[in-house]
Amino acid sequence: MPKVTDEHVAARRRQILSAALACFARDGFHRTSMQDIFQEAGLSPGAVYSYFKSKDDLVRAIIAETMGFLTQTATVFTEALPDGRLRRPGEAFADLIEQNRNVELGTVEQRARIFPHLIGEQQRDPELNAAARAGLSRLREGFATLARAAQERGDLAATIDADQFGRLATSLLQGALIQISVYGDDMDLDAYVRTAVALLDQGQQ
Amino acid sequence: MPKVTDEHVAARRRQILSAALACFARDGFHRTSMQDIFQEAGLSPGAVYSYFKSKDDLVRAIIAETMGFLTQTATVFTEALPDGRLRRPGEAFADLIEQNRNVELGTVEQRARIFPHLIGEQQRDPELNAAARAGLSRLREGFATLARAAQERGDLAATIDADQFGRLATSLLQGALIQISVYGDDMDLDAYVRTAVALLDQGQQ
Amino acid sequence: MPKVTDEHVAARRRQILSAALACFARDGFHRTSMQDIFQEAGLSPGAVYSYFKSKDDLVRAIIAETMGFLTQTATVFTEALPDGRLRRPGEAFADLIEQNRNVELGTVEQRARIFPHLIGEQQRDPELNAAARAGLSRLREGFATLARAAQERGDLAATIDADQFGRLATSLLQGALIQISVYGDDMDLDAYVRTAVALLDQGQQ
Amino acid sequence: MPKVTDEHVAARRRQILSAALACFARDGFHRTSMQDIFQEAGLSPGAVYSYFKSKDDLVRAIIAETMGFLTQTATVFTEALPDGRLRRPGEAFADLIEQNRNVELGTVEQRARIFPHLIGEQQRDPELNAAARAGLSRLREGFATLARAAQERGDLAATIDADQFGRLATSLLQGALIQISVYGDDMDLDAYVRTAVALLDQGQQ
DNA sequence: GATGAATGAGTGTTCATTCAT
């Protein structure tokens, strides 16, 4: 009965990842003990260890899931709209945030809270650093592409360095995550996005 | 070793803080063991513990130093220039980054690398969270003040929400730190700042 | 090792308590390191710590066991004998010592050697002091009750303060423990008890 | 200037011993750190270490002082009174307690509190054990001598084992110390002694 | 002679991981 087993395996992995995400978002990677995860998942040590071979493996899986999402959405938003035009950078930024509100695994706040821990980890782990570089670069390039298109349309000052513009847009996303993590519910994400759009799309609506 | 001067005490504290900063920047707060710090400082456990009463005390001292800098510079850059005018927001941003390059303790990269760990910690520590909120708010308010002055001068679109503008400027700083932490030396901070200025001061030079 | 029974848990606790008792009796509470106990018990740190949450917990468990025994036997020996009469004080003293020879956990000598450490600890620990006062008072009151009954029967001089008599009987027990701890096997406990009975029951047999 | 130095040395030793006694009585030998003693004595580590070569040395000095006192007084009380007779055992017991109230170094309560720690230590240290055996034996023999004299005078039942009687008298002293250490000021030492005398001198006044 | 900063072996405790059942 391989089919049933596969589903079972996938379901258990999800169950464990979900528990781990909740713990990591609450306490960070290091302050989360495996015991915390066993308890959150309602499983025994042996059970968890038969799906993930170490705590590090679990951390990596959570990070990969998070990174994967970014890379994927960045790709989507540089594609042409139905009417054939490319999004304005600010427009793409707003869509990106919007998309992030409906994530498969966990909540936006959980992801925001995990973000600094993720950045912290990638400093020490070359593999993770490569993934982080790839994810951020993809995002930056996406925005750079949109910026160049905007400049061609005359919607963005030609003097602006499109590549650096991509970095700034990325920073606005990173800053949003950090400010959510600092201010929690006291952060008005909608107002933030509105002003970010105004800044990125300078006078275009 | 009798009659030890205050200078000696201050020097030792600096030596230890400097070692701790190096370790924390390299490995994060949690992955840094006290042993690492003893080794980096070239001191024995007892010596370190006679200057700082716990690892937590050391962490807090490093964080306070970092936070203190931000708050302090934010205050400086909202003051009027010699010629009586306030800085343009982008101008202040560039000055802020410039200022950060000449820190007393440690290097810019060390501070950048500690930043995500600091954000991660403040999520769990109410006292730290309060300090983080205070620091970020001060920075945001500084930029908001400059933005309002720019709007009064007609240098910034009146439709922009000055307070949110302050948040965005803050995000550009946070994003810079994160990107330094991800890209290391492959990050061209000058180019980043130049484009940030262009974006924040929209067409003003 | 699934489905571990309550008996297993109880057996492990006994194993650990027994090891701890042996160490504490040999070296005292402070000179006994947890390492000593791990070794004596033949268990790893983790194993011991999953049954007792700290060294202090272990110390308290040992003390409670010791104290509990005293209180309990003191109660027993003030109860009437099958023939309806109360014991003579010296008779109760001999029974008490006899009872102490068949303790569940550890040996008489171990208990004797732990006694001074216990008295030393209760000086600093209010909770322990309260327990020590309660235990000693119970013992004293028991002997005082028997003394009063003996005085009513005319077996004990009426001029003697029954309450102080209870203290003296208690002292004879404490002194026995101390002399065992000083003289070890060179102490003839039987001869001691015989003379104690003669003194306490003054001419009665 | 050897004379001055000698006095100085003796004074310093007394100062340190007095501080150590205060600390040991308060916290026990193990919970007292050398720092505590430095502070109590108002001296630097180096100063204390130039008079006592280790903490253990200090502990031994305190114990020797205490033991010495016992041995010495035991000797005194077996000597004949001015009128040529020997003391009754109870009489000697009361005198012994009285004598203990005027000790050179420290207070009675300090000695009582140190007593259990002393007993605890001698279990591990053969040299200390020998001293404890010697001290207690001297005391026991003193009381045994007085008991034999009392028996000869017909003041004490001839059936009583004089040597064991000596042990019991010793126990009454030990019990008094322990009860002081447990009950503190709530212990009425005078009443205790009065009843002890009645018991030891059975009907003689 | 006296100081007190410094040493470093040792402490109690935690927790990622394993494996007999």
Add this chain to the structure above:
DNA sequence: AATGAATGAACACTCATTCAT
């Protein structure tokens, strides 16, 4: 497949002692 008792290396921290000044 699943359990959870057990492991043991590693951790943060203490404190008796030394020695350069």
